[in-house]
Amino acid sequence: MRTSSGPAFETTILVRDTCLCLHAQRAARALARRFDDALKPVGITNGQFSLLMSLNRPRPPNLGSVAALLVMDRTTLTANLKPLQRRRLVETMADPKDKRARLLRLTPAGRAVLAEATPIWRHHHMEIEKDLSNPDRLRLELNILSRSDSHNGAAR
Template sequence: MTTDPGPTAERDLLRLDEQVCFALAVASRTVVAMYGPHLAPLGITHPQYLVMLALWEEAPRHQGELARTVRLEPATLSPLLTRLEKIGYIQRVSSSGDARVRLVGLTEEGRAARKQAEAIPAAILADLDMDIDELASLRDSLSELIVRAEKAGDERA
């Protein structure tokens, strides 16, 4: 990364290391990759982990609501759910009120996997050599960035 040129020097805003999109892309790939070894014992990928986190919070859920919660397109979520079903963590059933609506629930094995997953956040904190307050502050800043970016996107639409 380049050093800050200070208030009197002109910044080249087209430098790669000046781009927030570049920093976010590299940070995202790097941090998500750190989860791999911790998720391997569960037999799931990071996107599947996000789905499981949502289901551990509340299950069963409508498949469409689950897609919105984890911010995935339904066409992207469906194959993830198929793989989670094959390993025995979830089951999908038609809603009793509307057969077109699919409910996603946890199996006993899926609920039990939560116990194993409880060690993951602490392991990631240790891997990053950060404390919970630092990580929470970063998460909050990123959440605010997401809100601002979505608002800007809505205004352009």
């Protein structure tokens, strides 16, 4: 039944069954819950694990490059950094080449948490991949979507 104020119920079913955004959101939430539960003993969330891992580089990255890697705006990244900074897992420092810019660096405590979390991540990641018919293809297609999103201005 269709009302004059909205789409037909059939459209709702179509969106439920075919919407890539909806399916990606549902999968992302399910994966996030699995990794959040797995990483709880280390005291970090899956998002914090990804953020800490993005800082695990030979040279400290700047805020913009981390935001671009995580396809996250700077404001959201800054908010996500705050609890890690309070726990002294991450520190910021002035960029010696540009005093206005800030560099991000893992502290020894941050490296220790990451070292403890990595085997947990590896184990759960391998278990999840076993359920997928072609995890490499899925990664490729998700990366295509991520890149197209950043080209549309989402990762400013």
